[in-house]
Amino acid sequence: MENNISYEGPNSGLQIGQNHGHITAQFLQSETSFNQACLRDLRTTSPRDDKDRIEKTNGGLLKDSYCWILDNEQFKEWQDSQSSRLLWIRGDPGKGKTMLLCGVIDELTQSTGDNANISFFFCQATDVRINNATAVLRGLIYSLVEKQPSLLSHVRTRYDPAGKTLFEDINAWNALSNIFTDILRDPNLQNTYLVIDALDECTIDLPFLLDLVIQEISTHSHVKWIVSSRNWPSIEERLDTVTQIAPISLELNETFVSDAVQQFIRHKVHQLAKVKKYKDEIRDFVYHHLLSNSQSTFLWVALVCQDLNKTSRRHVLKKLEEFPPGLDDLYGRMLDQVRKSEDAELCKRILAVMSIVYRPITLDELTATVEIPNGLDDEALLEIIVLCGSFLTLRDDVIVFVHQSAKEFLVEKAHIEVFPEDQEAEHLAIFxxxxxxxxxxxxxxxxxxxxxxxxxxxxxxxxxxxxxxxxxxxxxxxxxxxxxxxxxxxxxxxxxxxxxxxxxxxxxxxxxxxxxxxxxxxxxxxxxxxxxxxxxxxxxxxxxxxxxxxxxxxxxxxxxxxxxxxxxxxxxxxxxxxxxxxxxxxxxxxxxxILNSPVVDKSWNSCIHTLEGHSHWTILITWSPDGSQLASASVDKTIRIWDPASGQCASILEGHSDPVTSLIWSPDGSRLASASNDKTIRIWDPAKGQCALTFKGYSGSDDSIAYSIAWSPDGSKLASASDDNTVRIWDPATGQCTSTLKGNSDRVISITWSPDGSQLASSSDDTTLRIWDLVTGQCASSMFEGHSGLAYQIAWSPNGSQLASSLDNNTMRIWSLDTRQCASTLKGHSGPVVSINWSPDGSRLASASFDNTIRIWDSATGQCTSILDRHGNWVRWIAWSPDGSRLASASNDKTIRIWDPVTSQGVLTLKGHSGPVMSITWSPDGSKLASASFDTTLRIWDIVTSQCASSTSEGHSGSVYQIAWSPDGSQLASASDDKTVRIWNPDTGQCASTLKGHSRSVLSIAWSLDGRRLASNDKTIRIWDPNTGQCESILKEHSDSLRSISWSPDGSRLASASDDKTVKIWDLATGQFASVLEGHSDFVMSIAWSPDGSRLASASTDKTIRVWDPITGQCASILEGHSDIVRSIAWSPDGSRLASASNDKTVKIWDPAIGQCASSLDICTVTFLQFDKTKPNHLHTDIGTLKLVSPDPVASSPYPSTLPGIYGVSTA
Known part of the structure; x- marks a missing residue:
């Protein structure tokens, strides 16, 4: 936790005494503000304010209506006995449970004074702020820390690094549960009473809340609970497991409830008589009528009195006769009132809409869901809501039901009236x-x-x-x-x-x-x-x-x-x-x-989703058996559960203290198992987001790490492979090891069960593959002919006939388990293959590699059918969805990607070269591709037909390192290990001329912009006339490899950039270098002349750009701002601006006169920059053309003084 400590005034040096008071005050002030911010963010509503609102809405709290419970034997046992810690008040709708709890809270507050904490929460199904388990915990914690501020430290521990999102993100329940548990375990916690009203109206995550209550009841003797609910079997089933419970049924206490309702009626009638000026006989008639018809239901009395309050005194007796006994009959009568109003149809439409919307809506939103007649303003709309007042009320501009039972009546018992067609028709009307x-x-x-x-x-x-x-x-x-x-x-x-x-x-x-x-x-x-x-x-x-x-x-x-x-x-x-x-x-x-859009694919690639959230490498993924969830594990020590359809992270499982090494769902999807470098295996309940069981250690010690775990097909056993050279079989219910398989001489890194569960295969650092008989515990076979090297992962085929292994030599092998022979070797990856996975039907095999790609193979033919290459770093793990329609991958780029393997692009393979391909280049019009190879040949390919249009059967006698098209596409130049440069006719494949003179391998070539000259280098630079084949000049003197060559605008000079950290300027007339530009501290990557030739810019891996005077060789300015290698630079046509592109994924525009960055665009890694000569505000790049806006601060353009942004490249 950071604290702002400041020193102000004239005090300085060592005047500690004088400063101390000021520092302390400043620190306390800062702490106070942090505490206030934490409380402000924790609060959704104030439970105390909710209680006041409820009491006022119901006409005030009447002590005579609740005091009966104080003498109830169950209540007194709960209050006085240590063995009774949960008081459960249950009853039907309208029986006064909420007001009863309000009274109990007041009595407890009065009797305990400052010696106890009273924390409470009132659930309400129709209010999204207070109808979920997370909101309950926020309310309870808020009340506790408000009463006992020292408890706030438990909240601050997690709040300070996270802020408000701690209480709102997908992990809010887990975070708040931990905070709540820490508070209850605080040794300084006072005696505490926790009250939750209307559990049945906690519509989201009620099971989680009940489980937490049950868990904590048995743990803390100084904490007592009160909960209320309807008589729901689902709640009763859970609470009946509590032994320390004192239940109070309002139905079983009918006499006491009836007396309480009588006191409530007497109170309400007294209020009516006073306000409406009833005579004694009217007052008595109202009292007796309510008493005989209320059926001991507080809500019935409250609704009738609400209506009587709007009725004139002379009509009250007649009005009373209209109120039937019983809550449902009363609701029916209220609906009849709506039916008789002039706005009946609109009222019923509003009631219908409010009954089926997915959350309470505002007055503004009501107009978006109900067709409101023309001319009906907001005031008139409010009148309509009042007409529905027996069912609806307005709270903070949000329309809600007066009681959950009112909504239930409309949907269950008045649906014919409210939905004259059917609910489906009403849904379509809202749509x-x-x-x-x-x-x-x-x-x-x-x-x-x-x-x-x-x-x-x-x-x-x-x-x-x-x-x-x-x-x-x-x-x-x-x-x-x-x-x-x-x-x-x-x-x-x-x-x-x-x-x-x-x-x-x-x-x-x-x-x-x-x-x-x-x-x-x-x-x-x-x-x-x-x-x-x-x-x-x-x-x-x-x-x-x-x-x-x-x-x-x-x-x-x-x-x-x-x-x-x-x-x-x-x-x-x-x-x-x-x-x-x-x-x-x-x-x-x-x-x-955006003038010219970047070159993009014609259709969507196979990557459906990119899931981001892990803060470090994502290394493991696994699908739930029904395919509805995806679990991932990361070096950040967390496990995340995702909704693969929406890409939303549903929960985060925390508990491991080191990176997770293996992760897998149980076959029934109810459990998730993980192994970690922290030397534990954990069994998780993914629904609750909690660890159900942890078992530690191997061989009776804590010195071993499980690298791989696997559930048996029936879920009754869990196998682990570890660095103690063993495979162990565990009982996942108890965490006990039931058997140990020994025989390897080095650590075991991968295991897989046979489909029938009778055998287990393992791979080890001792380079063996083993098949284990689980009945005998013996190794059944370790002889796989031809197997050598490290197998990172093994996978049993779904039909049990084959075993696949991924190897560190960039290949995979498929083994026949009948013959122990290699059936096929799959080659194509250029890095180690670290993960393999069979499709559910066994027809395909997917592989992941450190070459950043995923390949899908036809398991029958061994042919690669597609390559998925959107990851930006090593691919660590892959997993097919249970139906085989999707493939998930985890990568060091911290993402998980979900792929559609059906729509993945097929691999276009151009076959013909007999050696490695060293260079490829597109023709200027993009219709052809040229390739050069170690096999000494060049090939020209027609991309439409994938056929070789022409090839050079004779010519170079050594490997070809680089090729380059002439600017008009009529010629192709090649540089070779045979120390020559050749000019080719790309249409016929015939060599037009051979340029000889280099004494070493020719590494690179470049055409002049007019195509009249060609430069090549082998540490020296040679300038050629490509038409005559004559070498015009030889330029020497660089001490390391050359990176870039650039002709001056007038063609009289040539600049060269080298890994020797220098730029040299050559006079082409004399063949001598005119100057050496020194100053960069690393390789010089790119150089560019200003349009008038008066300046030369250079870009370097030292992250800077330098602008030079080519005549004097002096550095005029250093442009700093990029955070990675600068790859490309380009001058504007008038020389007033310089553009640069870097590996830091930015393009910057510089004013070289003052050495300042004028604007910057976060985009992606760009390798090519060129200003348009006719439209100086247009910058061409390899991803498209950008229009640069003039930096006019008073211009009306919505993009003043900045580059237009091409946003989202990193997520695209």
């Missing part, structure tokens, strides 16, 4: 109204943001918020369509046309809005649901194609849009495949500063 609202509301740059690159963290929400009415519609429109289509197959062609029009006209605007709302995950889920709906209907292939393309689009650019929503119009469009339906449809939205 249609949602689309209409989004059509009216959504637009490009809806927040009027000034720059495409501004992130959501920098947004300022306009007032009024233009998205206020559309928030609900943006998130839930597909859900309502899905519910509306769930009935029989009916004609929904109109709905399909609406969806099609929306995707054609508003899709990018919708994605922008989702980015602003922080709801991209919900958007991805919506598109996947829509895709599934259309596939099941099978009616409109064109719409399905559009939806599938849109689904790929949102998943591919998720990170970019989440970060900066306006990137959907820049990176989203320009980096999408050229045949993307979304890209083609929205070409009009492409920014006008």
């Amino acid at each position: 249609s109204q949602s689309l209409l609202t989004m059509f009216k509301t959504l637009r490009r740059n809806i927040f009027d943001i000034e720059s495409f690159g501004i992130s959501t963290k920098e947004f300022t929400q306009p007032s009024p918020n233009p998205l206020a009415a559309a928030k609900y519609a943006c998130v839930y429109w597909v859900d309502h369509l899905q519910e509306g289509w769930c009935g029989e197959d009916t004609a929904h062609s109109l709905d399909e046309r609406c969806v099609d029009n929306f995707l054609r006209q508003k899709y990018l605007h919708w994605l922008e809005s989702l980015g602003i709302l922080g709801s991209l995950s919900e958007g991805i889920t919506a598109m996947l649901k829509l895709e599934d709906l259309l596939q099941k209907r099978g009616k409109s292939q064109a719409l399905l194609d559009r939806v599938q393309d849109a689904s790929r689009f949102i998943r591919y650019y998720r990170k970019a849009i989440e970060s900066s929503p306006l990137q959907v119009y820049s990176s989203g469009l320009i980096f999408s495949p050229t045949q993307s339906i979304t890209r083609i449809c929205y070409q009009r939205e492409k920014p006008d500063w």
Whole structure:
């Protein structure tokens, strides 16, 4: 924890005494502000404020209505006995459980004073802020630290490094559970009472909450609990396992509850009589009528009195007769009142909508879900809500039900009235109204943001918020369509046309809005649901194609849009495949500063998702057996559980103290096993996000590490391979080792079960493969003829007939288990193969390598059918989904990628060379590819047909190192180990001339811009006339390899850059170097002359650019700012600007006159830069052409003084 300590005033030096008081004050002030910030972020609502609101809403807390419980035997036992720690109050709706708990809280507060903590929480199903288990813990912890501030240290320990996200992200429940447990274990914790009202209204993660309550009840004697709920079997089933429980059933205490209701009626009638000025006979009649009809239900009394409060005194007796006894009958009468109003149809529509929306909605959002008649303003809409007042109420502009039972009545017992057609029709109506609202509301740059690159963290929400009415519609429109289509197959062609029009006209605007709302995950889920709906209907292939393309689009650019929503119009469009339906449809939205789009694929590649979140290398992945979840493990010591459909991280499992070495789901999907360098194996409950069992050590010690673990096919056993040279079989239920398989002389690194579970295969650093008989515990075979080297991983084929091994020599082998012979060797990777995995049907084998690629092989033929190459670092692990439709990979680039192996690009293999290919280059028009090889030949390939158009059967007598097309594409030059340069006719493959004179291998060649001269080097530079084959000059003197050559604009001089850290300038007339430019501290990578030849710029691996005076050889300026190698530089046509590209993934524009960076663009690694000669604000790169905006601070352009951003490249 950092603390800001400052020294102010004249005090300095060693005046410690004088400063001490000031420092202490400053420190305390800082600590106070940190504590306040922590409490502010922890708070969702104040439970104390919730209690006050509930009491006021119910007309105040009446002691006579709850005091009966204080004398209840179960209550007194709970209060007085150490053996009774949980008081469970249960009863039917409306029986007054919440007000009863309010009274108990007051009594406990009064009786304990400052000697105990009273922490409480009131769940409410219709309020998203307080209807989930996470909110309960936040409320309880907030109340505890508010009463006992010293407990805040437990929160601060985790809050300080994480901030507010600790309480809100996917791990909030786990984090808060740990904090809560730490607080309860604090030795300084006072006697504590924890109260949770309405467990049945905790609609999210209630099982987690119940399990935590049950766990903590038995642990802490100084902590007592009170919970209330309806008589739900699911709650009773869990709480019945608690031995220290004191249950109170309100139904079994009917007499006491009835007396309490009588006191409540007396109180409410007294209030009515006072306000409405009832005469005694009216007051008595109201009292007795309520008493005889209430059926001991507080809610019934409260609702009737609420209506009587709006009734004139002279009509009260008649009105009373209209109220039937019983809650359901009362709701029926209230619905009848709605039916008789002039706005009956609108009221019923609103009640219908409120009954089926997925969360409470605001008044603004109501207009997006219900068709409101013209001329109905906000004030009139409020009147309509009041008409529904017996069912609905307005709280902080949010419409909610007065009680959960009111919603249940409408859905279960009044559905014919509220849903005259059916619920499906109402869902479709909401869907249609949602689309209409989004059509009216959504637009490009809806927040009027000034720059495409501004992130959501920098947004300022306009007032009024233009998205206020559309928030609900943006998130839930597909859900309502899905519910509306769930009935029989009916004609929904109109709905399909609406969806099609929306995707054609508003899709990018919708994605922008989702980015602003922080709801991209919900958007991805919506598109996947829509895709599934259309596939099941099978009616409109064109719409399905559009939806599938849109689904790929949102998943591919998720990170970019989440970060900066306006990137959907820049990176989203320009980096999408050229045949993307979304890209083609929205070409009009492409920014006008993108002139020439970068070269991209024609169709989407096979990478469906890139999952990011781990802070270090991702090394392991495994699918759940049903394919609904994906688990990953990282060097960051954590395990993450992902939703592979949406790409959202569902939970993080923490507990290992070292990197995880192996990870695998149990066959039934209920458990996840992990092994770690911390010398433990852990069994996790992934549903709860908790470790269920930890077993440590091997051979009775803690000195061994398990490198690989594997569940038996029936899930009854767990095998481990470890560095103590053994394989061990464990009982995963107890963590006990049941047998040890010995025989290896070095560590065992991989194991796999046979499909029938009778055998186990292992690979070891002793270079053996072993098959173990699990009945005898003996090695059945270790003889695999031809096996040698280290097998990183082994995998049993699904039919049990073959075993695959991945090797450190870049190959894989498939073994026949009948013959122990190698059936095939799979070659193609250029790095060690570290992971292999059979497809579920055994027809394919996937491999992952340190060459950063994944290959898919036909297991029958041994042929590579496709290569997946989007990872930016070593691929560590791969895993097929259970249905074989997806492949997941984990990489050192910290990502997990999910692939569609069906749509993966086939491998285009150009065969013909008999030796390694050293150089390839495209013709200027891109129609041909030239290749050079160690086999001494050149080949010209037709890319369309994949055929060799021509080849050089005779010519070079040594390996060919480099080839280069002439600027007009009419000639091809080659540099060779035979010390010659050759000029070729690419159409015929005939050698036009041979340039001789080099005394060493010729390493590189370069054509002059006019094509009239050719330069080549072998540590010396030779200038050739390619037409005559004559060497015009020889330039010597560099002491190391050459990197770059550049002719001066007038052609009289040549500059050369070298690994000797110098730049030399040569006078071509004399063949002598005119000057040596020294100053770089590392290799010089690139050089470029200014247009007038008065300056020369050089770029280096020392991360700097230097601008030189080529006449004097003096360095005029050093341009610093890049954080990695500078690869390329280019001057603007007028010489006023210099562009540079670096491995740090930026392009910078410099003002060389003052040596300052004028602007910078975060983009990607660019290797080529060139200003357009006719349009000086256009910069050509190898990823496209950028239009640079003039740095005019008063210009009206939305991109002042910056480069236009091509954003999201790193996530594309």
